[in-house]
Amino acid sequence: MAKQVVTLAGLLISLLTGSYSGAAQDLIISDSVVSRVVEEGGTGLYRAVMLKEPTLPTHTVFRPANLKVFNKTNKLPIIAWGNGACYNSPWEHVNFLNEVASHGFLVVAIGVMPKETGEQVKGRSQSTQLLDALDWAIAQNKDRKSPFYNKLDVSKIAVSGMSCGGLQTLEVAGDPRVSTVVVCNSGIFSTPGNGRSAMPNLTKENLSKIHTPTLYLLGGEKDIAYANGMDDFQRINHVPVFMANMDVGHGGTYSQPHGGEFARVATAWYKWQLKGDRTAGQLFSGEPAGLSTTSNWRVEKKNMP
Numbered sequence: 001m002a003k004q005v006v007t008l009a010g011l012l013i014s015l016l017t018g019s020y021s022g023a024a025q026d027l028i029i030s031d032s033v034v035s036r037v038v039e040e041g042g043t044g045l046y047r048a049v050m051l052k053e054p055t056l057p058t059h060t061v062f063r064p065a066n067l068k069v070f071n072k073t074n075k076l077p078i079i080a081w082g083n084g085a086c087y088n089s090p091w092e093h094v095n096f097l098n099e100v101a102s103h104g105f106l107v108v109a110i111g112v113m114p115k116e117t118g119e120q121v122k123g124r125s126q127s128t129q130l131l132d133a134l135d136w137a138i139a140q141n142k143d144r145k146s147p148f149y150n151k152l153d154v155s156k157i158a159v160s161g162m163s164c165g166g167l168q169t170l171e172v173a174g175d176p177r178v179s180t181v182v183v184c185n186s187g188i189f190s191t192p193g194n195g196r197s198a199m200p201n202l203t204k205e206n207l208s209k210i211h212t213p214t215l216y217l218l219g220g221e222k223d224i225a226y227a228n229g230m231d232d233f234q235r236i237n238h239v240p241v242f243m244a245n246m247d248v249g250h251g252g253t254y255s256q257p258h259g260g261e262f263a264r265v266a267t268a269w270y271k272w273q274l275k276g277d278r279t280a281g282q283l284f285s286g287e288p289a290g291l292s293t294t295s296n297w298r299v300e301k302k303n304m305p
Contacts, residue, residue: 036113038094041065042102043258044267050098052113055146056136058129060090060113062101067147070104075153077179077274080133081109082125082165084185086198089114089121093162096252096259100267105274106152108133110165124198127168130159134177156274158182160266162252163225167200170232174209180273181214182266185250187228204235213240213304215269215284217262220247220298233300240304242269242284246297265291 034052041047046064053061063076070076081097083090089111090097101107110129114121134157141152158180161169166186173181188202214236218229226245233243246253246261253260265283272281283290285305292299 037065038098039258042099044099044102044104046102046104048098048102050094050113055140056108056133058110058112059133059136060109060111062097062107062109064101064104067151070151072150075156076104076106076148076151077153077156077158077270078134078137079105079107079158079160079270079274080130080137081107082127082130082159082161082168083110084163084165086124086164086168087111087121088123088125091120093254093259095257096254096263096266099259099263100270103267103271105270106137106148108137110161110168125165125168127171127200130161130168130172131175134159134175138177153274155179158270158274160184162186162254163250164199166225167202170206170210171200171202173206173214174211176211178212180212180269181210182217182269183214183229183232184217184262184266185219185223185229185252186225187216187218187230187232189228190231204232207232207235208238210236210239213273214242215266216241216243217252217265218243218245219249219252220245222247222249224250233302237302241302242289242304243300244291244297245299261296265297 036050038050048062049065051061084092090109091114097107097109110125112121137152138154140146140148141154143149156179157177159169159172159178160182162184163186166183169183188204216229216233218226244265253262268280268283271277289299291297
């Protein structure tokens with residue numbers, strides 16, 4: 001893959017003006033990858049970029065390249081993301097997260113940025129890194145020196161994750177700053193952690209800590225998390241909860257172009273819950289819910305309009 005060496009000033013200008021056009025091309029500064037445009041920036045209104053932020057080297061940031069259009073009246077909601085298999089890098093979810101960001105969100109994923117799309121990075125993550133993402137974003141919004149100053153909606157925050165990252169999401173879902181929860185290809189084991197030391201040792205009692213509308217995205221009966229996720233859904237009776245199943249197995253559609261159907265559905269949920277977009281919400285609201293009319297999805301919901 002071709003690489004282009006640039007100065008820091010040149011990088012910032014190209015990102016802010018949207019002039020950089022090297023789709024999936026690495027930008028190199030001091031021999032380390034600091035940003036990449038993935039899939040030409042996604043299909044949303046805001047061309048996205050994947051970044052390694054110097055003030056948060058433990059995470060990977062996906063956000064619109066041009067931040068000038070965001071201000072006090074047009075803010076970016078915040079999404080924290082946990083990865084599958086407790087990986088300390090979002091290498092499996094780059095297309096998915098980039099697509100979400102292109103619709104006007106700041107996505108902060110646990111772990112270091114992969115140098116190449118699909119490159120696996122070793123190391124295990126922790127649930128607390130989701131909270132680190134929130135702490136960082138909120139601090140950036142207050143910092144006059146930050147490019148995010150007064151551009152983030154700190155009252156609209158999602159915690160989300162896939163597989164192990166879904167369990168990490170459920171572990172921190174009780175944080176009062178959280179506005180919505182998205183659990184992908186995951187669910188709490190009947191035996192805490194299922195004997196796997198890397199997994200959060202949650203019990204079903206953790207579900208009672210959820211205090212916000214919640215979306216589950218599962219891969220159908222072929223998904224190894226199917227039974228756990230469906231059991232979670234049956235037990236959650238105190239908040240609005242939507243269950244969507246697509247028969248693609250545990251791997252979902254994250255690596256498909258622009259994140260596939262999982263990205264389309266998750267983005268609609270984020271738009272509804274974090275931006276108040278009622279048109280996007282029609283996938284989940286009403287009887288029947290709009291998503292139920294799509295042949296490849298099976299849905300259930302509780303405590304929802």
